[in-house]
Amino acid sequence: MAVSTVYTCSISTPTKSHLGFNQKHQLILYTKSVNNGKSGGRRSSITCSAAAEKTVVIGLAADSGCGKSTFMRRLTSVFGGAAEPPKGGNPDSNTLISDMTTVICLDDYHSLDRTGRKEKGVTALDPRANNFDLMYEQVKAIKDGVAVEKPIYNHVTGLLDPPELIKPPKILVIEGLHPMFDQRVRDLLDFSIYLDISNEVKFAWKIQRDMAERGHSLESIKASIEARKPDFDAYIDPQKQHADAVIEVLPTQLIPDDNEGKVLRVRLIMKEGVKHFSPVYLFDEGSTISWIPCGRKLTCSYPGIKFAYGPDTYFGHEVSVLEMDGQFDRLDELIYVESHLSNLSSKFYGEVTQQMLKHGDFPGSNNGTGLFQTIVGLKIRDLYEQIVASRAEALQTAKA
Numbered sequence: 001m002a003v004s005t006v007y008t009c010s011i012s013t014p015t016k017s018h019l020g021f022n023q024k025h026q027l028i029l030y031t032k033s034v035n036n037g038k039s040g041g042r043r044s045s046i047t048c049s050a051a052a053e054k055t056v057v058i059g060l061a062a063d064s065g066c067g068k069s070t071f072m073r074r075l076t077s078v079f080g081g082a083a084e085p086p087k088g089g090n091p092d093s094n095t096l097i098s099d100m101t102t103v104i105c106l107d108d109y110h111s112l113d114r115t116g117r118k119e120k121g122v123t124a125l126d127p128r129a130n131n132f133d134l135m136y137e138q139v140k141a142i143k144d145g146v147a148v149e150k151p152i153y154n155h156v157t158g159l160l161d162p163p164e165l166i167k168p169p170k171i172l173v174i175e176g177l178h179p180m181f182d183q184r185v186r187d188l189l190d191f192s193i194y195l196d197i198s199n200e201v202k203f204a205w206k207i208q209r210d211m212a213e214r215g216h217s218l219e220s221i222k223a224s225i226e227a228r229k230p231d232f233d234a235y236i237d238p239q240k241q242h243a244d245a246v247i248e249v250l251p252t253q254l255i256p257d258d259n260e261g262k263v264l265r266v267r268l269i270m271k272e273g274v275k276h277f278s279p280v281y282l283f284d285e286g287s288t289i290s291w292i293p294c295g296r297k298l299t300c301s302y303p304g305i306k307f308a309y310g311p312d313t314y315f316g317h318e319v320s321v322l323e324m325d326g327q328f329d330r331l332d333e334l335i336y337v338e339s340h341l342s343n344l345s346s347k348f349y350g351e352v353t354q355q356m357l358k359h360g361d362f363p364g365s366n367n368g369t370g371l372f373q374t375i376v377g378l379k380i381r382d383l384y385e386q387i388v389a390s391r392a393e394a395l396q397t398a399k400a
């Protein structure tokens with residue numbers, strides 16, 4: 001028989017089964033379980049997807065309040081269309097769906113609710129408070145084209161709510177505390193990102209959000225950061241060694257002894273040799289560059305802007321690092337910086353600047369956090385397109 005399409009299915013059922021396709025190209029698996037010589041009929045069905053349509057899976061790791069949601073909004077915008085919670089579902093769902101992407105929050109795999117964690121004396125960052133077996137099974141199923149009933153962790157009540165249906169999207173983003181913690185889940189990722197926010201900056205952002213917007217006291221914010229720190233250091237932070245791209249956010253070096261945390265030094269650390277991903281570079285690939293773009297073409301007020309680029313090693317991996325210290329006065333002038341960056345994977349000249357202007361009101365739009373999140377968004381779109389193209393090519397070869 002000539003092969004016309006390659007399907008990917010995962011089957012885990014008892015013996016005595018036979019397979020058949022229905023008209024929607026779904027593979028139906030019929031099984032018979034045998035009990036004490038008497039056979040009881042049982043029917044299982046598996047939806048299989050053609051290999052070219054398999055979901056691409058992206059992992060985004062960071063501590064709470066470190067800009068994951070903002071990054072997700074920038075990423076989904078690159079693919080077009082707005083991301084919204086599942087229609088008609090739980091109003092406290094953490095999931096966001098757009099035409100191309102589904103973003104699920106890994107908090108939904110907490111195995112202990114708020115009371116359970118309190119009783120056991122564990123934080124949500126502790127692996128014992130999370131169900132990695134289920135996380136692995138469900139991410140794998142989605143990647144293989146199978147819809148799942150994913151639990152919901154309700155941040156309003158602190159309880160585990162009834163599950164919601166997640167259908168396989170073109171791109172699945174798993175964001176949260178532990179996307180790279182469990183090796184089985186890690187191996188399912190086509191690309192991974194870690195947002196590495198230094199303690200000083202994390203503190204400044206937490207104060208800004210939790211004090212101004214949520215009415216928490218300074219003491220309670222400090223106490224919450226301190227309480228999480230041991231588990232953060234043990235279980236969250238080490239994941240960055242596995243990331244394909246890390247966005248590191250540090251206090252500026254342009255203002256001596258700055259403790260305001262408003263001006264940021266941001267580093268985009270990009271692993272070399274990752275399939276379908278080629279790092280962005282400034283001026284000349286592989287060279288070590290230091291660049292102060294302020295002057296005739298870029299307006300800079302104190303303390304100015306400084307870029308740096310060059311090769312480095314990160315946890316033993318060869319990487320390229322692009323760095324920006326300082327902030328833009330006028331976002332439209334970013335086009336000048338963009339014109340000196342290469343390998344951006346943009347579809348047209350000025351796309352980075354256009355995206356940044358479009359979301360000028362998002363946090364970090366005037367500094368390296370917004371710039372590098374936008375660039376990583378474009379790289380993910382490119383990675384997705386390359387994966388789809390290479391699968392289509394493989395299918396063509398299989399057909400021939």
Ligand SMILES: Nc1ncnc2c1ncn2[C@@H]1O[C@H](COP(=O)(O)OP(=O)(O)OP(=O)(O)O)[C@@H](O)[C@H]1O
Nearest residue numbers: 063064065066067068069070205208209363364369
């Ligand atoms: N690039 C940035 N520059 C300045 N502040 C930022 C930046 N990114 C995030 N913040 C601040 O941090 C807060 C949290 O951001 P965001 O909601 O994107 O993080 P999160 O990781 O999704 O948080 P959580 O997991 O708690 O929902 C924002 O309200 C904002 O105050």
Ligand SMILES: O=C(CO)[C@H](O)[C@H](O)COP(=O)(O)O
Nearest residue numbers: 064107114124155156158177
């Ligand atoms: O680290 C977190 C990730 O968002 C949360 O603290 C964790 O999910 C527990 O949530 P809550 O504080 O709402 O019970």
